[in-house]
Amino acid sequence: MLHLTRRRAIGAGLVALVLLVGACGSDSNDDSSSTSSSAASTTAVKKAITVSSANFPENEMLARMYGAVLANAGYPVTYKLKLGAREVIQPALESGQIDFLPEYAGNYLSYLDKSAGSMTVDDTVASLRKLLDPKGISVLDASAATDADAIAVTKDFATKNGLTTISDLAKVKTALTLGGPAECETRSTCKLGLEQVYGLKLKFKPLDADGPLTRAALDKGDIQLARVFTADADLKTKGYVVLEDDKHFQQAGNIVPVIRTDKLDDQAKALINKVSAALTTDALIDLNKMVQVDKEDPQAAAEMFLKSHGLL
Amino acid sequence: MLLGANGPDSWVWWDWIGRHGDTLYAAAREHVVLTVWAVAVGLVLSLPVGVAAWHWRRFQPVALGLTGAVYTIPSIALFALLVPVTGLGRVTAEIGLVGYTLLILVRNVVAGLDGVPADVREAARGMGLTPARTLLRVELPLAVPSIMAGVRIATVTTIGLVTVTALIGQGGFGQLIYDGLVRDFHTPLVVGTVLSVLLAVVADVTLVLLERVLTPWSRRRVKAV
């Protein structure tokens, strides 16, 4: 029976696919933007906050850090972590599926405004606020701690080609392949920027956010350039050379927490800003080492930092 | 890297496992919840669809074709496509997971009903049972072994698929596997995989026992086990 009707079944399957196409197409632009509510901070009941992170260890650790402080103060905190790239998370934040996220000022701005150039942290935060306030998203104080994107090569490759800056790459005659997370290909702070600002002609290999796949590909020679994070503990110990961004296409890497305005009250704001103020780039590098090299839990590393700074 | 070594870089870091009972328990619970809901909803949908597909032969290719089409879409694509529509939550994961159980379950419901011997059906009619009562009291019970076989396959398949939902923020043991990937950390990968397989085996054995209970008339060999 099943086989006699196979051909018809496949026909029906194709019809089903078409129906599916229609169904998905019709509400792909579901823009359920913010409900403009004034943050009623006087209520005794603390609002539940869904804390989220992108899919790389540092961001998860930061999410745990802010989340722990909020939970400690009595906010009902739930976590949705490792959600992927900004391109996935931002829509979830705007539609209220998540409430809180540790962001990185410059990259965040250039995601929201492709034409934004390089600028100071304060200007970046001001621009972010202008863009996000109307969407019901509050941008809190930027931390002094930075973790910026950078372009790294192996020491061998740097020595052989005499590379210290990104501009030097123009001297390299062989084809260059850049490796990084998939979203790098279409970002002005990544492959697009390298091509536009530095006039480089690059191939691209989608890997991960300065994770094991990128490292493996760089070591193996599948890629010559890797998109890395400046706060990664093992950049130096592993013998990679970070090329100087001499034309400043990279953005300020300061950590800046964002939260949906309807979930923000004065106490939460003070708590979050206190954590951001305590964080430094050195601390971030140490914490990254704990999580990525010593395989400490992101949560445990975060709590260790908070306790040592009297925040928990 | 050696199996015998016991540290952050070894394949199994026993201390880590010892310190993460809570994590493992939470992952197990999420994995079970996602699986049970998916198979239960899948079964509730598949029973009427299966009966209808068996009763109205013309509907059969439509039912099997539709469910078959869903089945051919790789899970990561289905989950990714659902995200803009239903968001990054449990609902998205469940819709996808339920979708994958349908083909297996509908097919086995139809096969089970087909397998009911004609003389049994005739006897039921002869005893004056209405078609509806025949279905409920005779045909469906006799189809239980086939339906349960479907439930077993669907359950084991779903347990594997749940791990992929880690990519959309769910995942049960898949979260451990994904953590292993992101942090280049072997232990959660090994633990997540082993526990996922173990869960599948336990679920399968449990369903075999459940089938014995549901079909007491076929319990002849129970002593031999």
Place this chain on the structure above:
Amino acid sequence: MHFLGQVVAWFTTASHWQGDGGVLHRLGEHLVMSAAATATAVVLALPVGVVLGHKRRGGLAAVNVSNVGRAVPSFALLVFGAQVFGVGPLPAYLALVALAIPPIVTNSYTGVRQVDPDVVEAARGMGMGEARILGRVELPVAMPLVMAGVRTAGVQVVATATLAAVVAWGGLGRYIVDGLAQGDQVQLFAGALLVAGLAMAVEVGLGVLQRVLTPAGLRLRPRAQRRVSYLPGAAAAPEAT
């Protein structure tokens, strides 16, 4: 409809078909990888299943091991591949081979095992050697089930190769993983259509191959196949990936 139009535009853009990231190249990668993995699994698994089925011993253990193998999440297999072998085609290839072995072992064992013992005895009585019995009698009779296993494995491999994009391999899964990461719904959807279409084509193609390779007199009656589909251990149902 606006969205559908964008998807159509994606497919009709020439640059999406050309070069290393183009559909043709990705499709080629996907097919070569899937074919290589499935073929390797056939070479490794078929003899094991067939010989065990012929000896009618040790089979239960093989089927059980094989079924546990089916329960290993393919996502985990790929991550293992990446951690052991780094980046490149090797991790995806090995993970896919591992994935394809269980259904082939199970089905070829079950297929040969189910051959009527009287027929085998008759062949023996006619003075046929064991190898000839296996090759001339048992294997042809078992062919429908053996091929059903290959087909199941093949479809599964094609679908899982998509997931290999998560561990940095190419193939059609790139459009899905990249589309997701870049927030590009159109690319994502185009990729999903391509993969679903390919999976269906492979399902149908292997179905045709299954029919061609089955001796005319032995083509499975639908009823017989259904009975097989819920025999314990018979992997007639493909596994979603």
